[in-house]
Amino acid sequence: xxxxxxxxxxxxxxxxxxxxxxxxxxxxxxxxxxxxxxxxxxxxxxxxxxxxxxxxxxxxxxxxxxxxxxxxxxxxxxxxxxxxxxxxxxxxxxxxxxxxxxxxxxxxxxxxxxxxxxxxxxxxxxxxxxxxxxxxxxxxxxxxxxxxxxxxxxxxxxxxxxxxxxxxxxxxxxxxxxxxxxxxxxxxxxxxxxxxxxxxxxxxxxxxxxxxxxxxxxxxxxxxxxxxxxxxxxxxxxxxxxxxxxxxxxxxxxxxxxxxxxxxxxxxxx
Numbered sequence: 100x101x102x103x104x105x106x107x108x109x110x111x112x113x114x115x116x117x118x119x120x121x122x123x124x125x126x127x128x129x130x131x132x133x134x135x136x137x138x139x140x141x142x143x144x145x146x147x148x149x150x151x152x153x154x155x156x157x158x159x160x161x162x163x164x165x166x167x168x169x170x171x172x173x174x175x176x177x178x179x180x181x182x183x184x185x186x187x188x189x190x191x192x193x194x195x196x197x198x199x200x201x202x203x204x205x206x207x208x209x210x211x212x213x214x215x216x217x218x219x220x221x222x223x224x225x226x227x228x229x230x231x232x233x234x235x236x237x238x239x240x241x242x243x244x245x246x247x248x249x250x251x252x253x254x255x256x257x258x259x260x261x262x263x264x265x266x267x268x269x270x271x272x273x274x275x276x277x278x279x280x281x282x283x284x285x286x287x288x289x290x291x292x293x294x295x296x297x298x299x300x301x302x303x304x305x306x307x308x309x310x311x312x313x314x315x316x317x318x319x320x321x322x323x324x325x326x327x328x329x330x331x332x333x334x335x336x337x338x339x340x341x342x343x344x345x346x347x348x349x350x351x352x353x354x355x356x357x358x359x360x361x362x363x364x365x366x367x368x369x
Contacts, residue, residue: 339354340355
C-alpha cells in the first residue's frame with residue numbers, strides 16, 4: 100500500500116514537471132512569434148514611411164515642374180506682348196489716329212462734300228440748325244476740337260455712313276443721327292437727337308470713347324458712351340471690328356475704318 104502511494108506521488112511529480120516544460124516551451128514559441136511579428140511590423144512601417152517620403156519627393160518635383168512651366172509660359176507671354184507693343188510702335192505711324200491736331204480746314208471739308216456731286220439737304224438740316232454745308236462743317240470742326248478729336252475723322256465717317264447726307268438706310272435724316280448710332284440692322288432706326296449739334300456731339304463723344312480713356316470735356320450727351328470699351332480703337336483703321344486686335348469696334352463691315360481713312364486721304368488731296 101505504501102509503495103503504491105509513493106509510486107503515484109512520483110508519477111504526479113513527473114507530470115507536473117512535464118507540464119512545466121510544455122508551458123515554458125509554449126511561452127518560448129509565443130515570444131519568438133511575437134518578436135518576429137514585431138520585427139515584421141517595424142519593417143512594414145519603415146517601408147511605408149519610405150514610400151510616403153518617396154511620394155512626397157515626387158509630388159514636390161511635380162510641383163516644381165509645374166511652377167517652372169508656369170513661369171516659362173508667363174515669360175513667353177510677356178515676351179510676345181513686348182513684341183506686339185514693339186510692332187505696334189513700329190507701324191503706328193502708318194495708322195491714322197482719331198485724336199490729335201488736324202491740318203484739315205473747314206473749307207477743305209466743304210470742298211470734299213461739294214466734289215461728291217451730292218446736293219446738301221438744306222431743307223431738312225436747317226430744322227436742326229445747319230442750313231448750309233458750311234455751317235454743317237463748322238459744327239463738326241468746333242465739336243471735334245472741343246474733345247480733341249480730329250474733325251476730318253468724324254466728318255468722313257458721316258459721309259460714309261449717310262452716303263454724303265443722302266441716307267437711304269435704317270436711320271432717317273430727321274433723326275440727326277449722322278453715324279448710325281444705335282442702328283443694328285433689320286430696320287432698327289437707331290438713336291434720334293434734337294438738333295444737328297447734339298447729333299454731331301454724340302458722334303464725336305462716341306469716337307473719343309473708342310480712341311482713349313480720357314474723360315470728356317463737355318457734358319456727355321452720348322447715351323451709349325458707357326457701353327464702349329474705352330481706348331480700344333485709338334486708330335481709325337481699328338474702328339472696324341474685323342480689323343481691331345481686340346475684336347471690338349464701331350461697325351462689323353470689312354475694312355470699315357480703312358474706308359474712312361481713304362476718304363480722309365481724298366479730302367487731304369483735294
